[in-house]
Amino acid sequence: MQNKMPVKVLEFLFDALTDKSPRRRTIGRTKGAIELSQAILAKGWAYISQLEDLLLETDHRTSRIDIEALATYFELPLRSVFQKPRFVTASAMAFRSLSVMDAAALLVYLEDIGFDTNPMLLIEGLLPTLASASHVTGSEWTVLAYQRLRQKTQTTIRADAIDKDGEWASNKLKDTTGRRLEFTRVGAQPYQLQVRGPKHRKPRHEFVTCEYCGHEYTKGDPEAALTHRAEHARVRRCLDPTPVKQFKDRLLTAKEPELVIDSSPIWMHRQMYERAFRFKREMQFDFTQWEGSARHKNAYPESQAYLFADHTAAYGPGAIVGACAFWKDEARWRLRWVWVCPNMRRAGVLTRRWAQFLARYGDFELDLPLSPAMGTFIAKHGSDRQKNFIKDFKAEA
Ligand SMILES: CC(C)(COP(=O)(O)OP(=O)(O)OC[C@H]1O[C@@H](n2cnc3c(N)ncnc32)[C@H](O)[C@@H]1OP(=O)(O)O)[C@@H](O)C(=O)NCCC(=O)NCCS
Numbered sequence: 001m002q003n004k005m006p007v008k009v010l011e012f013l014f015d016a017l018t019d020k021s022p023r024r025r026t027i028g029r030t031k032g033a034i035e036l037s038q039a040i041l042a043k044g045w046a047y048i049s050q051l052e053d054l055l056l057e058t059d060h061r062t063s064r065i066d067i068e069a070l071a072t073y074f075e076l077p078l079r080s081v082f083q084k085p086r087f088v089t090a091s092a093m094a095f096r097s098l099s100v101m102d103a104a105a106l107l108v109y110l111e112d113i114g115f116d117t118n119p120m121l122l123i124e125g126l127l128p129t130l131a132s133a134s135h136v137t138g139s140e141w142t143v144l145a146y147q148r149l150r151q152k153t154q155t156t157i158r159a160d161a162i163d164k165d166g167e168w169a170s171n172k173l174k175d176t177t178g179r180r181l182e183f184t185r186v187g188a189q190p191y192q193l194q195v196r197g198p199k200h201r202k203p204r205h206e207f208v209t210c211e212y213c214g215h216e217y218t219k220g221d222p223e224a225a226l227t228h229r230a231e232h233a234r235v236r237r238c239l240d241p242t243p244v245k246q247f248k249d250r251l252l253t254a255k256e257p258e259l260v261i262d263s264s265p266i267w268m269h270r271q272m273y274e275r276a277f278r279f280k281r282e283m284q285f286d287f288t289q290w291e292g293s294a295r296h297k298n299a300y301p302e303s304q305a306y307l308f309a310d311h312t313a314a315y316g317p318g319a320i321v322g323a324c325a326f327w328k329d330e331a332r333w334r335l336r337w338v339w340v341c342p343n344m345r346r347a348g349v350l351t352r353r354w355a356q357f358l359a360r361y362g363d364f365e366l367d368l369p370l371s372p373a374m375g376t377f378i379a380k381h382g383s384d385r386q387k388n389f390i391k392d393f394k395a396e397a
C-alpha cells in the first residue's frame with residue numbers, strides 16, 4: 001500500500017500500542033461485543049460511534065482512536081447513512097458509517113497491527129453472503145481470507161511526513177499475543193510502524209543454481225531473474241560460441257590472427273578476459289589470471305595470449321572455442337592456463353597448436369597445478385622436459 005498515515009494518527013498508534021497497562025486475557029465475546037456486532041450485521045452498516053464502542057469492548061487502548069483517519073488510510077469508504085424515514089420527503093439524521101463488510105475489514109487490519117479486536121463476530125455473519133460471489137471487493141477478500149491469514153501477516157505503515165534532519169531510532173517489542181512490533185521515529189516524529197503476526201514467516205527464498213551457467217539466484221525474484229539471464233547469456237557465449245564476425249575476418253587477413261597482445265584490438269582482450277574468467281570458475285581458483293578486464297587491455301609486454309578459432313564445422317569459422325595465456329618470467333616463457341569449451345574438448349584443439357607454441361616459446365614451463373586432463377595431454381604431446389616435469393610433479397603429489 002502506497003498510502004501514508006497522518007503523523008498525528010501514527011503518534012496515536014505508537015502511544016496506544018506501547019501502552020503496557022494490562023489487557024483482557026480473553027478477547028472479545030463479551031455480551032456487549034456480541035450485541036453490537038449483531039446490530040451492525042442486521043443494519044448492514046456500522047456507525048462510527050458503534051465501531052468505537054465495539055473496539056472499546058475488546059481493547060481499552062482504542063479510546064482515542066480516529067476511525068475515520070484509519071478507514072481513509074485503509075481505503076475503506078465512509079458513507080453518510082440514514083435511518084430510512086417513514087416518509088421519503090421527511091428529513092433524517094445522517095450517521096457516518098462503514099458498510100459492515102468494510103467494518104469487518106477494518107477490524108482485521110487493526111488486529112493485524114496489534115489491537116485486540118474480534119472480527120470473527122462480524123465475519124461469521126458475512127461469510128455465507130460471499131459463498132457464491134464471482135467478484136469480490138478488497139474488503140470482501142479480506143473477510144474471506146481472514147481465517148487463513150490470521151496472525152500471519154506483516155503490516156508496514158509510514159507517516160505522511162518525515163523530519164529530514166532527524167535521527168532514526170527504532171524500538172521493538174513483542175506483545176502478549178506474540179506479535180512483533182517495531183516503532184521507528186525520525187527525530188521527534190513517528191515515522192514507521194511495522195507489525196509482524198506471531199505466525200508470520202518471512203517468504204523463504206529458494207536458492208537455485210543454474211546447472212548450465214552456475215549462477216545462484218533466488219527463485220521467483222524478477223530482479224534476480226534478470227541478472228541471471230544476463231549472466232547466462234554471457235556464459236553461453238563462452239560455452240557454446242557463435243561465430244564472431246571480426247574474428248572471422250581477422251582469420252582471413254591477419255598474419256597471426258589468434259595472437260592477443262597489447263596491439264590487438266580491444267574485443268580480443270575482452271574475449272580473453274571472459275575465458276580467463278571461465279577457466280578460473282571451472283578450476284575454482286581464487287584469481288583470474290589475466291591482467292585486463294572487460295574494458296581494459298592486458299598491455300603487459302610479458303603477456304602473450306591466444307584465442308582459439310574453431311577448425312571444425314561444429315561452431316563454424318569465427319567461433320572462439322578456447323584460449324590460453326603465456327607469460328614471460330625473466331628469460332623463460334610459461335603457459336599460465338589453457339581453456340577449451342567443453343563441447344570441443346578431445347577434438348585436437350590444443351594438439352594442433354602445441355608444436356607452434358614449442359617453436360615460438362621454446363621449452364616453456366607449465367603453471368601448476370595441472371588438471372588431470374592437462375597431465376594426460378602433456379604425457380602425450382609435451383616435450384621431454386615437460387614430460388619429466390609432470391612426472392616429478394606427480395611423484396610429489
Ligand atoms: C586440458 C585441455 C586444455 C585439453 O585441450 P583439448 O583441446 O581438449 O586437448 P586435445 O583434444 O588436443 O587432447 C589431446 C590429448 O590429450 C589427452 N587428453 C586431453 N583431455 C583429456 C581428458 N579430459 N582426459 C584424458 N585425456 C585427455 C588425450 O590423450 C588427448 O588425445 P585423445 O583425445 O586422442 O585421447 C581441455 O580439456 C580443457 O580446457 N580442460 C579444462 C581446463 C583445463 O583443465 N586446463 C588445463 C589446466 S592446467
Ligand SMILES: [Zn+2]
Binds near residue numbers: 215232
Ligand atoms: Zn544459467
